[in-house]
Amino acid sequence: MSTPQENKIHKDLAPMIISGLQSSPRFFPSLLLWDATGVLTYERIMKSPDYYLTPTETSLIRLHADAIASKIPPNSAILELGSGSLTKTYLLLSALARQGKTITYYALDVCPSTLKSSLATLRHALHKHTPPTSITCRPLCMTYADGIAWLAADPSLTGQAVSVLWLGSSFANESRGDFQGLLAGIAGSGRAVQVLVAADGVKDGERVRRAYDTRDGLSRAFVMNVLENANASLGDRVFDAAKWGFEGEWDGEAGVFQTSICAREEQVVTIGGEEVTIGEGERVKVIASRKLGEGEVRAWLEGTAFEVGDVWRHPELDYCEFMKRCHFVLAMANF
Template sequence: MGLDSGSKDGRNHYRQREPNRPAKPSSNDIFEEEVSAETGSSDNIDILQLISQGLKSSPRSLPSLLLWDAVGLNLYEKITESPDYYLTRVEADVIRNNVDAIVQSIGANGVILELGSGSLAKTSIILGEFAKREIPVTYFALDLCASSLAKSLEELRLYLGHSPLVACHPLCMTYQDGVSWVANQQFLRGKRVTVLWLGSSLANEPVNEFRDLVNGITTAYTNSSSTSNIQFLIGVDGNKDASTVSRAYDTSDGLSRQFALNGISNVNRALGADIFDADKWTFNGTWDPQEEAFHTSIKSVEEQEVRIGDQSLQILEGENIRFILSRKLSSSQFEKWLTGTALQTMTVWEHTKFSYGLYQLAPSSKSML
């Protein structure tokens, strides 16, 4: 999942607040459930501030974090199963066709940290090979909702036949929490660590945030380990066919639209008041040929006023508020993204028909963080 994502099936609780007097909820107010999982410090995220900043920016935006509640994640998993959504099956093909090399690169007794783990459908291909070959490995699934992590990991363990050689653990935290987690894990010292980031989710992030994240993880690991034995396996989508991409992000079954519009409910829940009237908004998804990216937005169907605390914002009819920008990166563009990081490309496992690659990256001996 392309962002700090996660959550699941509609049972996550929202604290009751006085109408029109929003507190400052944290991300865990929106996504947390009582399930055993190691958690991060995402209470420090000020959702109110993020929403306010995004709505006052130009163009207007809302934090994509708000899409990944229980309902949103469930919708997203259904979207990934749609015939229109090519990314899942294409990346799964790449993994299946190169699973021997992938398993070898991770190694026996290796540690896998997956960012935005989701349903684990593609990850199960890799871990299934470890179980089948009786190779020990430790896997950490990082996502935002504890209940979703618990459910996905239980399904994974069943798929693996409860193999004692594949240890699976949930990390209920944000990407930035994950950096701190890596820095504080003594057991990682001397271990071969693989950071798995699938689904071309990296391209939802601004390039500077991508660089900060991979540098942060690399530095955290290097500082806590006597050896530099870390790699990244990152899925990158370079498909720029407007019609194919548009169908993937605006699926014919309408699920993409439900997914985006569900974010309106989460804005209201995060703010503790009915700030957005769902009847005044519609889905708007567009391919931007200049940015080579798909915009997932909501569009105002009439001129309206939105009040956040003591602030009043005038929204014009037809004005868009963006949730996600899904960039498509060619191999040369992705190499530019790596500029300013400690990483270099070791191998690219590519799809035979689609412009989609799984990049094996490792710190360059000449790179200095």
Template sequence: MPGIEIHNTCDCRVYDIRQQGQGSIDLCGEINYGLSSKPPSLPSLLLWNEEGLRRFDKFAHTPSYYLHDKELEILQRRSCEIAAVVPTGSILVELGCGSLQKTGQLLRALEKQGKSIRYYALDVSLQGLTSSVGQLYKELSNPSLVEIIGLWGTYDDCVSWISTPSGQDPVETSTITFLWMGNSISNMEKPSDASALLSKFKQASEAFSLRSQFLIAADACEDADMVQDAYDCQTAALKAFILNGLSHVNDLMGDTVFHLEDWSCESEFDPEKSQLEVYYTPLRDVTVNGADGETYHFSKGHRIRAICSGKWGRKLMFEVASAAGLQMNHAWGDCAGLYCKFISL
């Protein structure tokens, strides 16, 4: 069995692949570590609970957030070409699947090409995962060739799952394709972190003689004004999404650690690093009580990093792939050249 099967009301199997004590993230521990760090930060995973996914989807449909529409444009125009690189009888694993609103374009193209595919959707939010895979199954109208399965866990849990002999359903395949959509690769703190994670997936696949390939979406926009407008924290939908991260901390701690009325958020784009960072910002001097018993003091305006979003063009993505021992073979872009989807082997 590929983990512990979770009974659910959707029409797809969902498995718990969390590796307790062997790679699953201790969020409370990460929160304490981040609050004590200089500069301070909070884990970006806090943003991706079920409520966070719902709020992000609302934000992603705001007019200035170009990423959603550009990636959808690529999938609508190029889905058949992209599907052509995925062999029949193989495994497709989507990393951090979210709401799966765009994935259907690719899975429909695979069905149209007559390819038998076992598709796994990985996410850290169980409720969000079961809801998303159930909705995707309905949208595809009971697919006959593509099997949809949910995996509950983190990236590291997925690496362990692949690395475990019993970690996969019995399936005769020689290829596993990793799908990383939504520019999520650039949410890693540094490009080297992204390379390290890609390398882990590659090595885990090779351990079982599986050929691995990666379909990765990356935001290549270099227009600083356009990027800043897309992540304008005065936008109500973005502010609601970011501040939900603090609500998630309160839920985890079982106490009101962060009083939301004392906090706002702001963003800043660094063109030299090709990276945008979003911060939690206190509106007055505040005290935060950590789960470790420590007390953390933040003065008005003392920012705590919430998440970063790199704007990685072809040159940087080539470097990320090369550092992971991968070769970039092809790229599909939108008409304006703002967004790309890459295939690396």
């Protein structure tokens, strides 16, 4: 049975789908990627030999887990945005356990089934951990925006410093403006906050294209599932998958891989009581994967309350993790 939070997420998606289809250029909200089917497919993509991001980031975290953990104070909270399968998170929590720290860990994700199963696996692994851990894990089934509102309001965080984790290069699916808006919400929460993001700056077009259009066809299935999820959110079979195809395009100059769904034929869809004509070959954007090197991440932080603290680099690829600190909270919280 759907949870109230899940129902709210689905209900919120219907107007977003309608306005996205009426926009120019047209787009589907990227949240449509992340239902239970989408997340399970993504977990398979993470194991695909073409998808370099997960093994690269896993080795980066493995290499630097103790150093990253040493930046997280004892008796503090961690809020992970888009927590997913939690395999990388476990490496970090394990390092915190070795350092004997008491931590409350909040896994935030929009997909309730993933949250439930990945947290059960994580709790089991932490339970068996040597040395024993003082890490309490809690689920938050909500969107990034709702999670940031929660960060400001939830009384359980009173007096606690919070480290926000944003792994998987997911922050770079946001536009620079949206990312900065979310950072402003985090900084404005009134908490002592720091943010750890993982950034992928790999700009080899062929390598990036392979990662987002894997040869096993999984990334195509992952993206096309948006149509099923849109139909579920709209409560009607508005989109016929047979009339649509996957489109992926690498823009080397901008450093962005844009994934879209393309109409194979002209079609009229009736949505929100209105008819929308979509021409043959027209693309509806789904998600942008931006490749940001270290200098670009620094540029994205200009004008925000954050500055780069520590940077951990991958020995071979342009793949970094940044710990960002919030200036004004820095003074208050000893971060």
